[in-house]
Amino acid sequence: MLAPNLNAAAATPEVEVIAHRRTLWRWHFYAALFVMPLLLVLAITGTIYCFQPQIEPLLYRDRMVVADSHGPQLSRDVLLAKAAASEPRGAVPTLAQIETDRARSAEFVFRLPSGESESVYVNPYDGAVLGTLSVEHRLMKQVRNLHRGLMLGKTGELVMELAGCWTLVMIGTGIALWWPGRQSKGGVWLPRLSLTGRAWWRDLHAVGGIWLALGALFFVLSGLPWSGSWGKEFKALATSASLGYPKGAWGEAHVRSTAPSASASNDEHAMHGMNMKMDDLPLHQTPWAVGATQVPDSAQASAQTQRVSLDDVVTLAAKQGVADDYGIALPTTPTGVYTVSYFPADPRAERTLHIDQYSGRVLSDIGYGSYGRVAQWISYGTSLHMGRYFGFANQLVSSAISLGLAALAVTGFVMWMKRRPARALGAPARPAKRPPMRVWRGSLTVLGMIFPLMGATMLAVWCIDRLAFGAKRAPA
Structure with a gap:
């Protein structure tokens, strides 16, 4: 009677390992079922957008590229007047894009009626x-x-945010499924190309996934701060807690600036009447750290007061160390300001200047040194994510990771098709005995707390799985 008991005791760890792996496989399957189609979209669009600096001048060469005559250029104000004269009545100039490349045209943005x-x-x-x-x-x-x-719109942003969150589950379960039980060199770091059928695709998927896991994790973590729901709330939290841009407009933390108006009443209006934020301005690119910060007002002026010229703003920006490839949001109201936004490849050079439209005084000067630690990390992550930090080499690496993830989506789909029964979802069967997996469940709980929208969908998946597939269990 002892032998059967010993055999049962010996078999228990093996049963638990199988149940553990099958549970991970189910979560990996559900995550991939949702993420993979969206991952294809993210990979392809991300690769295209990564090469924007090269693509747009080729695509719109007749408008963006000019012949360098080696002669003098017209002033920015004259060029802006020429652009305004070509626009319909009621068009409002909102942005001047500044470049020193003599082979590029001048670009101005107008808001149409x-x-x-x-x-x-x-x-x-x-x-x-x-x-x-x-x-x-x-x-x-x-x-x-x-x-x-x-x-x-907003619905699509929420879907893409969820895709990023569920990619974290897919990465975690994928690594766990790759790790156990692999003792030999074959199929661990290199795929076994001698295999055939679904086993060949599985090796290609597992090995490719482990090589791309770190890059995928980086893309998700550096992209989520820019998402429309969680990212917006996280930015507001980081700003208010001085983890992003230091809280306050004038004189707090390391922000070098002065109050915009001469009179106490105007100071009161400027400091308490600010409603517009940097993300509301019509800039092509805005550093993440300043997106949730408020834009100050210019001092009230009489009808006869002249606005500072665009050329003067460009000169002032150059004196502040901002010389090329930046945007100037133009004032569109009597209390509006010139906002210089410099978003270079090197985050340490990021700069935001708010300039009084009448006096030309710098009301706020926000640089990388003003950012909180979290915002500094995100600035580096953004530059690397967009393929900007290391120039063309960064573009190649980012696009290689993106296209590699797209290939994983394809191999995962092929594996699913090869194992899926006809007219069935083909989800891995639930184990007969539920393994404890306390670390895994705890990790999912923490993830759901950090990303509440994801937590809600995880709960929904768990409930649907129990209701729809609760009776379908794998044999012990």
């Missing part, structure tokens, strides 16, 4: 208007909208 915006390109040598581009409908804007929200 219809509510949409368009860029006007002007030859900086003779003032000829070269053409226009819709800000909302240009190719790279559409690619970015697909990448961030499937061009479905």
